[in-house]
Amino acid sequence: xxxxxxxxxxxxxxxxxxxxxxxxxxxxxxxxxxxxxxxxxxxxxxxxxxxxxxxxxxxxxxxxxxxxxxxxxxxxxxxxxxxxxxxxxxxxxxxxxxxxxxxxxxxxxxxxxxxxxxxxxxxxxxxxxxxxxxxxxxxxxxxxxxxxxxxxxxxxxxxxxxxxxxxxxxxxxxxxxxxxxxxxxxxxxxxxxxxxxxxxxxxxxxxxxxxxxxxxxxxxxxxxxxxxxxxxxxxxxxxxxxxxxxxxxxxxxxxxxxx
DNA sequence: ATGGCATGCGTGGCATGA
Numbered sequence: 001x002x003x004x005x006x007x008x009x010x011x012x013x014x015x016x017x018x019x020x021x022x023x024x025x026x027x028x029x030x031x032x033x034x035x036x037x038x039x040x041x042x043x044x045x046x047x048x049x050x051x052x053x054x055x056x057x058x059x060x061x062x063x064x065x066x067x068x069x070x071x072x073x074x075x076x077x078x079x080x081x082x083x084x085x086x087x088x089x090x091x092x093x094x095x096x097x098x099x100x101x102x103x104x105x106x107x108x109x110x111x112x113x114x115x116x117x118x119x120x121x122x123x124x125x126x127x128x129x130x131x132x133x134x135x136x137x138x139x140x141x142x143x144x145x146x147x148x149x150x151x152x153x154x155x156x157x158x159x160x161x162x163x164x165x166x167x168x169x170x171x172x173x174x175x176x177x178x179x180x181x182x183x184x185x186x187x188x189x190x191x192x193x194x195x196x197x198x199x200x201x202x203x204x205x206x207x208x209x210x211x212x213x214x215x216x217x218x219x220x221x222x223x224x225x226x227x228x229x230x231x232x233x234x235x236x237x238x239x240x241x242x243x244x245x246x247x248x249x250x251x252x253x254x255x256x257x258x259x
Numbered sequence: 260a261t262g263g264c265a266t267g268c269g270t271g272g273c274a275t276g277a
Contacts, residue, residue, distance in 0.1 A: 009265075009266065009276085010265085010266055010267075012267095013265085013266065013267090034266095034276090036266065036267065037267090060267090061266080061267045061268070061274090061275090062267085062274085062275070062276095111275080111277060112277085113275090113276085113277085151276095151277070165277090168277075169277070170277060203277075205264080205276090205277075206263095206264035206265055206276095207262080207263050207264050207265095208262095208263065208264090210264095217277075219277080248265095249264085249265075249276085249277090
């Protein structure tokens with residue numbers, strides 16, 4: 001079973017690449033982030049023609065998540081139960097479902113913007129609510145994983161130059177502590193292998209030749225419980241998909257399981 | 260010293276991203 005997570009940075013802008021990649025990679029379940037569309041605009045018909053069902057949680061030009069599966073899509077939950085509001089509203093940043101033998105979440109953790117910004121406090125609250133929402137499944141015996149764009153580099157090695165991020169979000173101790181608390185529910189970081197260079201970065205800024213210079217970050221993560229992590233046979237970052245015109249600034253993270 | 264790129268919305272220049 002091949003499961004992947006990919007921040008597509010607009011599913012409508014990425015649709016030709018997305019459809020081609022699903023076919024060429026043979027992915028069974030894809031966790032999508034930053035759909036940047038309404039639920040009506042989501043390309044459910046095009047995906048259905050390829051044999052995939054979709055569960056979408058989206059409301060317009062920002063955020064938006066989905067689960068796309070060809071191995072079943074049941075018991076869909078849209079949103080983060082108990083999640084905090086930002087600017088008076090719940091944002092579409094989480095969707096979960098059961099896909100065959102495995103329960104999965106697709107999450108788009110708030111960016112945080114700046115350490116002094118309200119968005120940063122919101123990010124930490126959001127992660128706390130995520131921990132509470134997944135704790136029972138994380139501790140369970142059914143294969144379970146939270147996949148997505150966590151907007152946190154778990155260690156200093158997960159950014160191309162730690163010094164550049166001094167004073168910035170994505171690398172702070174409270175963010176990493178929130179990730180550690182999430183792991184303590186029973187989840188472990190399923191680290192993919194890179195296809196090139198030493199470290200499995202998953203995001204490279206569009207600017208300043210970030211990708212050619214491999215100035216990347218590992219912020220797209222797969223957090224699986226024991227039954228999930230124990231079934232993992234391989235995992236990699238498909239950096240080929242970051243190449244060329246019309247690429248997302250994130251590459252897909254692919255995990256193969258024997259379930 | 261600054262911005263540099265891409266997206267949506269909507270046709271000009273913001274807001275957002277990390």
